[in-house]
Structures are given as structure tokens and as C-alpha cells.
Amino acid sequence: xxxxxxxxxxxxxxxxxQDLILSNLRFQAVKKGTMxxxxxxxxxxxxxxxxxxxxxxxLSDEGREITLYRLFDRDLCLFSASCIMRSIQFEVSxxxxxxxxxxxxxxxxxxxxxxxxxxxxxxxxxxxxxxFSEVMWLMEQVMWKSLDxxxxxxxxxxxxxxxxxxxxxxHETIANHLGTHREVITRMLRYxxxxxxxxxxxxxxxxxxxxxxxxxxx
Amino acid sequence: xxxxxxxxxxxxxxxxxQDLILSNLRFQAVKKGTMxxxxxxxxxxxxxxxxxxxxxxxLSDEGREITLYRLFDRDLCLFSASCIMRSIQFEVSxxxxxxxxxxxxxxxxxxxxxxxxxxxxxxxxxxxxxxFSEVMWLMEQVMWKSLDxxxxxxxxxxxxxxxxxxxxxxHETIANHLGTHREVITRMLRYxxxxxxxxxxxxxxxxxxxxxxxxxxx
Numbered sequence: 001x002x003x004x005x006x007x008x009x010x011x012x013x014x015x016x017x018q019d020l021i022l023s024n025l026r027f028q029a030v031k032k033g034t035m036x037x038x039x040x041x042x043x044x045x046x047x048x049x050x051x052x053x054x055x056x057x058x059l060s061d062e063g064r065e066i067t068l069y070r071l072f073d074r075d076l077c078l079f080s081a082s083c084i085m086r087s088i089q090f091e092v093s094x095x096x097x098x099x100x101x102x103x104x105x106x107x108x109x110x111x112x113x114x115x116x117x118x119x120x121x122x123x124x125x126x127x128x129x130x131x132f133s134e135v136m137w138l139m140e141q142v143m144w145k146s147l148d149x150x151x152x153x154x155x156x157x158x159x160x161x162x163x164x165x166x167x168x169x170x171h172e173t174i175a176n177h178l179g180t181h182r183e184v185i186t187r188m189l190r191y192x193x194x195x196x197x198x199x200x201x202x203x204x205x206x207x208x209x210x211x212x213x214x215x216x217x218x
Numbered sequence: 219x220x221x222x223x224x225x226x227x228x229x230x231x232x233x234x235x236q237d238l239i240l241s242n243l244r245f246q247a248v249k250k251g252t253m254x255x256x257x258x259x260x261x262x263x264x265x266x267x268x269x270x271x272x273x274x275x276x277l278s279d280e281g282r283e284i285t286l287y288r289l290f291d292r293d294l295c296l297f298s299a300s301c302i303m304r305s306i307q308f309e310v311s312x313x314x315x316x317x318x319x320x321x322x323x324x325x326x327x328x329x330x331x332x333x334x335x336x337x338x339x340x341x342x343x344x345x346x347x348x349x350f351s352e353v354m355w356l357m358e359q360v361m362w363k364s365l366d367x368x369x370x371x372x373x374x375x376x377x378x379x380x381x382x383x384x385x386x387x388x389h390e391t392i393a394n395h396l397g398t399h400r401e402v403i404t405r406m407l408r409y410x411x412x413x414x415x416x417x418x419x420x421x422x423x424x425x426x427x428x429x430x431x432x433x434x435x436x
Contacts, residue, residue: 058354060362087347090354114340121339122332128343129305132350136276136308139357143397144278179361 003103006048006074012119020113026104030096036080039091043083043107048076052100053161056092057176066142066179068092069134070161078127081107084114142179150178151188152216155198155207165207174205221321224266224292230337238331244322248314254298257309261301261325266294270318271379274310275394284360284397286310287352288379296345299325302332360397368396369406370434373416373425383425392423 003025004010010018026045030036030052037044039059047054054071056079071077071094082088084107114120141150154177159165171185178185189205192198197213199206207213221243222228228236244263248254248270255262257277265272272289274297289295289312300306302325332338359368372395377383389403396403407423410416415431417424425431 058358058361060358062362064362066361085344085347087344087351089348089351090358114336114343116336118332118334118336118339121336121343125332125339125343125346126303126305128346128350129303130307132346132353133305133307135350135353135357139353139360140276140278140308142357142360143276143284144280144282 001050001074003048006050006103008074008076009119009123012123013113013117017113017117017120020109021105024106024109026106027101028104029101030099032096032098032100034096034100035093036096036102037077037092037094039093044080044094044104045107046076046078046081046105046110047071047094048103048105049073050101050103052096052102053098054094054100054102055097056094058090058092064179064181065176066138067177068138069131070097076127078124078131081105081110083107084111147178147180147184148188148191149217151185151192152197152213154178155205156210156213156217159207159210165210167205167207168203169205170203219268219292221266224268224321226292226294227337227341230341231331231335235331235335238327239323242324242327244324245319246322247319248317250314250317252314252318253311254314254320255295255310255312257311262298262312262322263325264294264296264299264323264328265289265312266321266323267291268319268321270314270320271316272312272318272320273315274312276308276310282397282399283394284356285395286356287349288315294345296342296349299323299328301325302329365396365398365402366406366409367435369403369410370415370431372396373423374428374431374435377425377428383428385423385425386421387423388421 036047036054049071051073054077056068056071057065058068059065077094079088079092080094114124154174155167158167158169171189172182175182175185189198189200193200197209199208254265254272267289269291272295274286274289275283276286277283295312297306297310298312332342372392373385376385376387389407390400393400393403407416407418411418415427417426
């Protein structure tokens with residue numbers, strides 16, 4: 001896949017804009033676990049995923065995390081370039097959850113094109129609306145949904161992403177995704193295990209009864 | 219204040235676009251308590267507040283509410299016209315918290331102008347980013363902040379909005395703003411009262427010790 005194929009509104013750019021992007025583009029191959037953007041660091045730029053998986057999350061003062069959303073192939077990450085809009089007043093962190101190939105578009109370049117191009121600006125609107133929707137979904141989960149449902153949901157989603165029911169996940173990792181404490185997750189997983197839904201082993205959770213987890217989810 | 223003065227990017231529109239808006243604009247004067255937009259109803263249109271106060275909130279299946287943000291004079295409400303972007307996949311409700319004068323811009327009219335005008339589209343981006351920031355702030359509150367801080371925060375904010383320390387608020391109303399149950403708020407307010415921070419009476423909360431509430435807030 002070339003950048004031109006991956007970038008969503010490439011054909012709506014005129015050639016001057018295309019040249020500006022291509023001559024400022026940077027390709028990066030990063031290892032799993034790499035921090036790509038820290039809430040409080042400089043404006044990293046827009047990240048376009050070629051292949052791999054990124055995770056966007058927020059961090060509390062005490063170091064607790066909660067996952068906001070994931071980015072997969074062809075997804076564009078806007079909030080690593082939050083300087084392009086002055087109204088973005090929150091900080092997210094972005095890390096590579098898998099080995100990831102990506103392109104970095106410098107913030108100033110994207111901003112300049114967005115300001116003059118209605119298609120790029122409208123695309124950016126759709127992009128933000130789609131992240132906003134994910135965060136609103138999460139908010140509703142956190143507000144109204146009990147933790148057992150959220151854990152069941154998370155395990156099933158992971159199984160779908162990884163294409164396996166044998167999940168390599170520590171309790172700490174699950175807690176960081178869901179914004180809670182490790183002890184709370186351990187207690188919940190033990191309950192799931194006692195109900196025959198999962199089998200726990202060191203650094204791993206195996207889903208035994210998907211239908212029972214599904215039922216819990218609703 | 220005229221519509222032309224209140225609409226944020228009026229001078230960036232060409233005359234055809236200005237005429238299109240003016241000939242489709244609707245003025246409305248609504249009473250406190252009026253529901254202006256229900257999550258699941260039709261696309262109401264963009265609401266521009268001339269004077270008054272609107273509240274945007276979400277609703278759980280069980281009827282619990284949580285306030286997302288407020289809209290004051292000159293604020294433009296985008297999510298009452300969520301049909302203009304297909305990526306907006308969540309539903310908010312909008313009610314008048316005070317008697318409010320407002321203009322309604324039909325969604326299709328705004329959408330048409332946004333699609334052809336980079337300034338309007340970029341303005342919409344800033345608008346969405348600013349609501350997104352408010353929701354992220356709220357999310358962090360809900361995730362990491364204990365309820366005593368959130369109640370203190372809410373009371374002080376209300377006092378600032380209303381310009382008085384004598385707040386006409388039922389416990390039910392406070393619960394609906396914060397996404398919790400009335401009983402929980404009643405217990406918290408009684409604790410605040412026992413600490414000398416507030417005085418409770420029927421349908422009202424008077425702030426007695428603002429500094430103590432402020433201290434709690436941090």
C-alpha cells in the first residue's frame with residue numbers, strides 16, 4: 001500500500017498540496033510498546049497507519065490509564081497533532097500496541113492544507129466526529145455499565161482483533177485499558193473462571209465459553 | 219444582537235451563502251424546560267443562542283442523565299444537527315435551562331455551506347474540538363475524581379453561572395447533572411451541611427463556606 005492509496009482524500013488535493021505533503025512526509029517503523037506521542041509533548045504530527053496497531057489513551061495524575069480507541073491499517077490519528085486546532089484542550093497518549101509501520105505528516109503542513117481546502121477540512125470533521133463517537137460510547141460504558149459487562153466486552157473484542165481465544169494479557173494490562181485497578185480485574189477474572197467462562201494462567205486469559213461471555217455483555 | 223453579529227464566521231461567507239442562511243433561518247423563543255432536541259428525533263438543525271441557557275446531556279436506558287455541557291449567548295449547538303456528519307454516532311438531548319431566544323439554522327443549509335466553504339468547515343472543526351474537550355474533561359472527572367469533588371465543583375460552577383450563592387436546585391436535579399442517584403446526592407449534601415459548607419432547604423442549596431468547597435474541589 002502506498003501513501004497515496006492510504007491517505008483518505010488524496011484525490012481531492014491539487015498537485016501543489018500533494019507535493020507539499022510528499023516532500024514533508026516521514027516513514028517510521030516502530031516496535032510494539034513504542035510511545036509515539038505523550039500528552040504533554042510537542043505536536044508530533046498526524047499519524048497514518050500503514051500496518052499495525054496503535055492505542056490512544058488518557059492518563060490520570062496517579063498513573064491510571066483508560067483506552068480511548070485503537071487505530072488500525074489506514075486509520076489517521078489527529079490528536080497527536082492537537083496543535084492544529086486551538087480548541088483541542090485535552091491530552092492523549094499514543095503507543096504502538098503491535099509492531100507498526102506508519103507515516104507522519106507534519107502538523108503545520110496538514111494545517112495549512114486544511115485551512116485552504118474544504119474537502120480536507122470536512123474530512124477532518126468526519127474524523128473527529130468518529131473519534132468523538134468512540135469516546136461518547138466509552139463514556140456511556142463507564143457511566144452506566146457495570147464492570148463485569150465491560151470486562152466481558154473487552155475480552156471478546158480482543159479475541160476478535162487477535163483472531164484467537166487465547167489472549168496474552170496480564171491483569172494489569174486489562175486494568176489499564178478499562179481505567180481501573182489490577183486487584184479489581186483479578187477478582188472479576190477469578191469470578192469469570194469460577195463460572196467456567198475463562199481459564200487463567202500466567203500472563204494469559206483463555207476464553208472457554210464465548211456464549212456465556214456474550215450473554216453477560218448485553 | 220442580530221444574527222449576523224452572533225454567527226461566528228458571517229464575514230467569511232459570500233453573499234449567496236449569506237442569503238441562503240437568512241432566507242431559511244427560524245427564530246424561536248422558548249420557555250425554561252422546553253425540550254429542543256431529543257437524541258432519537260429528527261435532525262433539528264443548528265441552534266445559535268441569542269440569549270438564555272441550554273443544556274446538552276445524555277440519557278441512559280434507565281433514564282439516568284449526565285450533563286455534557288452548557289450553551290450560553292452566541293454559542294452554536296452542532297449536535298442537534300448530527301445528521302450533517304455521518305460519523306456522529308451518538309445522541310444528545312438539548313433542553314432550555316432558562317427562557318431562551320435562539321435561531322435555528324436548518325441542517326441541510328449548513329451542511330451545503332460547510333461542504334463548499336473551508337472557513338465554515340474549519341470553524342465547525344474548532345466547534346467540535348471544543349465540545350470534545352468538554353466531554354474529555356467530564357470523562358476524566360467521572361473516571362478519576364471522587365463524587366465529593368464533583369458535587370463541590372458543580373455547586374461552585376452553578377453559583378458562578380447564576381451569580382448567587384443561593385441556588386434553586388433539587389437533589390434530583392444535581393443527580394441528573396452528575397449522572398448519579400438522588401439518594402447519593404442527598405447523603406453528600408448532608409455531609410457538606412454537617413461540615414458547615416452549605417445550608418439545605420426545600421428545593422434549595424445555599425453555599426455558606428465557598429473557600430471550604432473550593433479546597434475540596436482540588
